[in-house]
Amino acid sequence: MNLIALLIAAATLIAAPGDKEAKTVTVRMVAVHASSTGQKTKQFGSGTEEVRSALSDLNFDTYKLVKSATANAPYGKETQIPIDATYTLYVTPVSKDAGYRIKVEVRIAMPDRRSGGKSVNAVTTTAVVAQNSKFKLRGLPLDQGELVVVLSVKE
Amino acid sequence: MTRCRWTREVEHWIDGERGDPAAVEKHVAACEPCAAYLADLDRVRQGVQIAAVREAITDAQLPAFMEGIRERLEPPARRHRGFWALASLSAAALVVALLAFSLLTGGPQEVLATEIESFNTELEGATVTSYLSEDGTATVWVTVPAEGTP
Numbered sequence: 640m641n642l643i644a645l646l647i648a649a650a651t652l653i654a655a656p657g658d659k660e661a662k663t664v665t666v667r668m669v670a671v672h673a674s675s676t677g678q679k680t681k682q683f684g685s686g687t688e689e690v691r692s693a694l695s696d697l698n699f700d701t702y703k704l705v706k707s708a709t710a711n712a713p714y715g716k717e718t719q720i721p722i723d724a725t726y727t728l729y730v731t732p733v734s735k736d737a738g739y740r741i742k743v744e745v746r747i748a749m750p751d752r753r754s755g756g757k758s759v760n761a762v763t764t765t766a767v768v769a770q771n772s773k774f775k776l777r778g779l780p781l782d783q784g785e786l787v788v789v790l791s792v793k794e
Numbered sequence: 795m796t797r798c799r800w801t802r803e804v805e806h807w808i809d810g811e812r813g814d815p816a817a818v819e820k821h822v823a824a825c826e827p828c829a830a831y832l833a834d835l836d837r838v839r840q841g842v843q844i845a846a847v848r849e850a851i852t853d854a855q856l857p858a859f860m861e862g863i864r865e866r867l868e869p870p871a872r873r874h875r876g877f878w879a880l881a882s883l884s885a886a887a888l889v890v891a892l893l894a895f896s897l898l899t900g901g902p903q904e905v906l907a908t909e910i911e912s913f914n915t916e917l918e919g920a921t922v923t924s925y926l927s928e929d930g931t932a933t934v935w936v937t938v939p940a941e942g943t944p
Contacts, residue, residue: 696927738906762922762936764913772908778936789931 662713664732664741667791669707670722673699673777674784690789693773699784712792717744725749726761726779726786733765740767741792747776768792798827808835908932 669690676682678700683691686704694702705723712718712730720728726749733742744765751759761779768774770793779786800821807818822828851859910924913934920938927933
């Protein structure tokens, strides 16, 4: 009986999640409009609760949700997530490292009015993201404030 | 006990050695001491025959016989011996499983933080930096001049 238990344990360990490469990554995006409106305390709009800690270093006093979305992004393929009428997020999962971190290429594109609406990459970054952690892109202008996009990825 | 002169004859007769059996038998029937002596001799003979019988163990009796010997040789089994044996084997199995896990996965992985490897912008006049906020959130910060927005 103990031998059987040992074999089952060994088989379970051999089939550990780390050995299997998931084919898609779950991308969670919360886009927030951050602005200064003269509030004495920071005001967080509905839907921004899950990213408040990621916004704690910003000096704005008002945060409003622009859009939140969850998408399944296949490895090696760019997945598009519209943010608003101007900005569009693109995420490409590249690989997973030995520490279970997921390498992703992220860009936020916007139309360039000066070139006839041709899309331009407002920001492009490559990040190696620890699962269950967040990272953010900030600084793009949005309605007298700025756009803050908080991202997390996990398999 | 009163001894009769026929005593030796009675002894020989019961051993079937010699003499006149008919005469001895006739005498014993009439002589009380010889009859008593003959009865004593007969009891002794039966006792010797019983003692001389060799105990035989059949194949069917052998397991029970050996079990009896084993019970006398081995100390009585301690209570809960099965539980502790199972616990010991389970602990050994757990150690082996952990060892196998360690070997298969290359040991415990270091918990790594999110890192920004590269960043860039195509906006004219804009700059990009990255930093790690106090709460550990990796951040890419685009600074766009007012006239830089396309």
